Every structure is written in structure tokens, then in C-alpha cells.
Amino acid sequence: MKPIRIFLSAIMMVSILSVSVFAAQTQDRQIRLLLQRMTLEEKIGQLTQYSYGMDLTGPAGEPIKPEEEIRKGRIGSLLNATGAEKTRELQTIAVEESRLGIPLLFGLDVIHGYRTIFPIPLGEAASWDLSAIEQSARIAAIEASAAGVNWTFAPMVDIARDPRWGRIMEGAGEDPYLGAEVARARVRGFQGNDLGRSDTILACAKHFAAYGAAQAGRDYSTVDISRRTLHEIYLPPFKAAAEAGAGTFMNAFNELNGIPCTGNRYLVREVLKKRWGFDGFVVSDWDSIKEMIVHGFAEDGRHAAELAMHAGCDMDMMSAAYIAHMADLVRQGKVPPAQIDEAVTRILSVKKRVGLFKDPYQYCSPERERELLLNDKHQAIARDVARKSIVLLKNENGTLPLDRDLKRIALIGPLADNQTDPLGSWSAKGEDKDIITLRRGIMDAVSSNTEVLFARGCDIDGEGTQDMAEAVRVACKADVIIAALGESKNMSGEAHCRGDIGLPGRQLELLQKLQATGKPVVLVLMNGRPLTLVWPSQNIPAILETWLLGTQTGPAIADVLFGKVNPSGKLPVTFPYALGQVPIFYNHKMTGRPGVKGQAYRSTYADIPVEPLYPFGFGLSYTQFSYSPIRLNRAKVAYDEIANVSTTVTNTGSRQGAEVVQLYIRDLKASVTRPVKELKGFSKIDLKPGESRKVTFALTAEDLAFYNQTMTKVTEPGKFEVFVGGNSRDVLKAEFTLLSK
């Protein structure tokens, strides 16, 4: 026992020293003085967050009277309180009726829009258009901040390699490089250049960390991954968010290699706060402090509070463990007062950055709320972002775009005239009635001579077939059939995982019946995750992946269907051939026996291919692009030199279009095996018919770095392959040698 106790107290000493340094080093006099005036109970109040109202995503806990608690200084932040007037009312209690008048933070899950709902984040990531993604977050911030919200629990930057996991819809897909770029863009969009302005909101990078690696794709499930995979795959988007200045981080629900993230001092204190120098604060996830008891890590609520505080969790969302036990833990010597001071200093400093000490009411403006929510400008931007998010998966014989003068179009399917599901999960204050459906969008886009026939065909889920015969009858009358199929908004998102990722219910059967009519069929998919689509990919001439596009669903899809806009999205995540391939991702390792068709004792399946149906980065256009052979500035690159990789891309078709030019590398031999491909750059370029553009990527030693056997980040000299192309599969290749230092 003894040595262990000595070891523990040594850790405690280090932690006491480093945290007291944090609080003492605060240059801010106002915060130092405030801290001096606070009682222990008031300090713990700042570390406490409750939900206002009933937007619950977890256990509700003991009911409290928030107004009374605010008055007593026992709450530092609320989530789910919205509206300029309501938040002003609550803020007034905090500022005028609590002893120290410390303003509240108001948090909400503003994930893809506040009232104007943008595409689900996975869809937006498919645009590979960082300024569009930033703009979407900017509009979300403008609307939310006008309605009293000054903190969003976004961006979710969890890498997801398993499409069963429902929260795959909430992130940027499977790749750490793309994920990091998108994380930066979203933080910039929410926080702007100056977090103190009244139209910016505090970002929260979540869920720290590796939540997307849940075993079996089941939400909240165990995560057990190597430290290398953690650092190379799951952490880069978080690091990018911290570098971009994200003011807060959220703990993940899951355990990571045996230690729940909320009690994981390596993750929070060592990596985030020490190595990355993060000076914002960390909030737990909903009740995740107390859930450490269920994990089998904490004895009871008191122990859970102690573990979370030691690990660096500054604010308790909804478990009420801090408010119940922390004062006692401090008095008993279990938690050093310096840890509390650190947490409070972090929270107060962020409140100051948000501008709350200057003007606590700056976010509560009923006029701005009335003027800004869902206004025309925001609608127009949402439409633009939505059409940029659409991915053309197949287009045989130029089926698309459709002629807007067609005589009759049959629009079939449970998502065709759907006024609910296109909002997607986590749609904040988005309202069904704001959605412009696909049916409406198409009717507005076609000529006055075109008849748009409609039939639902079947439900999204379930076994009912009563509408199917009618749908086929309607389809037979048309020149072309548009089938709008996919998932409901509740089939993805938190706690909405699927064990089968095919088209749910009887939708595939409906599609097969429509195809059997012999009419051309365009499949418009609306869904929150990759689906298995083998039959459609082999039998339907045109397929559009539209995700769940939000308020402007109909106009955006119609823009693409009728060629007003040329699709330019690319998959941010692999679409598997079959569920049995999952988890599947493009940046896998080689193995000693890579799959070779027809050869025995290889890394293959007996019944399905090894290759995915649609690879990462894939997406077609109504035009075509050609790539000139890769040019390297030199074949042998000195260690501290830059390797320039260039190609000239030409639009060889007859329409203007945008192409996402992607750069991948492979380190051919290293002291630790490296992935077969790693994305290291991309550039989205717009080209007129016949136009060419040279695209150059600069690779530095840092881009070629990885963690070696001792987990030190190194770049090892040797041969590297570089690949350039319009997706991760169809690429041109070249090679260079990196010379020793």
C-alpha cells in the first residue's frame, strides 16, 4: 500500500503546484479580486450547470428551482434557456440579485443552425468548402446570440469510422486532416474574430475524446484504442479546435482504455491543458461525472466529484455532484483549494472573454431576435451551403440534370413531401413548418407545363405496403421518377445507432418496383450516415446523396436536379459495400497479406469484396475533370525543404463545375507501419468548360511526421508516395525521397 500512497500524493503535489500557478498567474486583476471575494460555496456555484426546462438528453436528477439557486450564487451557467426575454430575466437575477452579481453563461446545442437550419454537419463536411462551413457556423452564431445564447456545445469534432454510430451525423466524418480543417472553420464561424462581440458565441469542442470509436458502433459504448490511434486519428481535430481558440471543451461519456474520459487526467490535464496550453474551461457531458459510478470507476457521487476535479473537469453539467460534495471534499483535504481556484479562474476568464462583465445583457435583444431569425439572407446562405453539400454518387448516361420542361415527373417516397425529417437531429430551434420540402422545391423549379405527380409509396420504417401499388401507378404515368428515400431524423443522432444500415422498412422494395416500370429513376437519398446501397448502385442510373439538408432542403436539391447548380460534394466518409466491412476507412494499414482477389490466405472476405462501394473523397459532377501527371519540384528532398506537388486540372466537359483536388501521402517504410494513404491537403477549385488550373501543394517535414515507437513525433527520411486525385481511390502517383537531416 505504502508506495502507492506516496505515488498518489506526488501526483497530487504536482497538480496542486501547477493549478495554483494557473490561478496566481492570471494577469486579470478584476478576476483575481473577484476570486478573493468569493466564498467556497460561491466558487462551486460557478462550477455548476443545470438545464433550464425540459430539453433532457439524460437523467433529470433532483428537481431544483433555478431562479432561487441563481439568486444564492449556486449556478454559473444554464443550458437550454433560450430567447432574448427569458435569458434577460434570468441574467437579471444573477447580476442584480446574487451577492456578487456574476453573470451566467447560457449554453445550447447549436449544432447546425439555430432557427435557420443548415445541413447536418456530416453533410456540410461533404462540401469540403471551408468558407461555406464557417459561414454556416457564423449564421448560427448570429441567430443564437440574438436569442440570448452565448455558448454552443459545438463543434462536435469526433472522428467516426463506424456508420452504425448515430452521432456520425454530427461530425466531419472519418479523416483527421479534414476533421481538423472543419473544426477550425466551425470555431472561427462561431467565435468570429472577437468573442466579446454580441453576435459571436463561445464554441465547445466535444466530446473529448475518442467518443466516435465506440465498440460495435453503439453510443456511449467502451473505447479501447492504442495511444497512437488516439493521437494520430482522434485528437487532431481537437488540437485544431484548441489552436483556433475554442473557449471550451466537453468531456466524452465513454471510457478510454479503462478510464472514463470525465475522470481522465491524462487527457484533460496532461494533453489538453498542459501540452496544448488550453486556457479555456472543460465542461462535463450531461451527468457524465456521476456516470463514472455506473462505469465502475467511482464509488459514489462524492468520489465521482473528486475524480472529475482531479482530472481537470471544471464545470459539472447536470450531475450536481460538485454542488453536493465539493465543499466537503475541500474541507476534508481531498480536493486542494487550488484546483477549485483554477476551475473558477478558467470559467470567469471565459465569461470575461465573452463580454459578460462589460455587458451581461448584450445577447438578450428582442429586436435583434425578431430581425435576424430565419431572415432572407440566412435562408439564401442556407440554400447555398445545402447545395454545396450534395454528393452525386452515380449518373449513368447523363440522366441528370433533368430538363425543367419535362411533361410529367413522378415524385415518390416517404421523404418527398416530408415536413419533419430533413431538419436532422440536433436542430435547436428549427421548426418543421420552416422546411421547404423537396416537393415544393421541385414544383417551384419546373416549368409551368410540367406536371409533378406525387405518391408516398411507403413509410420510412415499418412494414406497411398499402401505398405501394398507388405509387407504382403514379410512376407509370411519368417521364422520369424521382425517388426520395432514406432515414428519419431520429435514426441518427445521440443514442440512435443502427444495426442495419440499409434503406429502412420497405423502401428498397419500393425502389425495386419503381425501377421495374422501366422509366428512368433518380434516387435522392436523405440520411444521417453512410448507407449500404449495392442494389441501387447497380440498378438505378442516377443517385444523389443529400444527407439531411435542413430548412432549404427542397430548393437546394431542385437546384442540383435541374442543373442550376453543378454538384461538387465529396464523401467525408467511406460508404461500405456491406455492413460486414465495418469499421471501414480509407487510411487503413497494409497488413502482411493484403487482399488480392482470387488468392487464398489473404486479408479478404469469402462473400463480399474488400473495397467499399464508394470511397472516401468520392463524388461526381455534371462535367468531367482531367488531371495532368504529378510534378514534383525535386525527386530528392532535403529534410528541411518543402516538397511541392503539383498537377494541372482541366474541366474537359461542357459545364462549369467545382472539383475538390485531394492530396494523399504514403510513407513506404518507417519504424512504425503507416497507413496506405493519408490526406494531407485539398483544394476546391471552380473551372469553366475548357479551363485549366495548376494546383500546388507544399509538403513539409511536419506533414510527414508520425508517432514513433516511443510516442515521440518524428519525420523519418526515406521514400514517400504522393497521390493526387478527385477521390481517395482514383489517383495519380509519384514518389520522392526525403533525405536525412
Ligand code: BGC
Ligand atoms: C450530449 C452532448 C450535449 C449535451 C447537452 C449530451 O447528451 O452528449 O453532446 O451537448 O447532452 O445537451
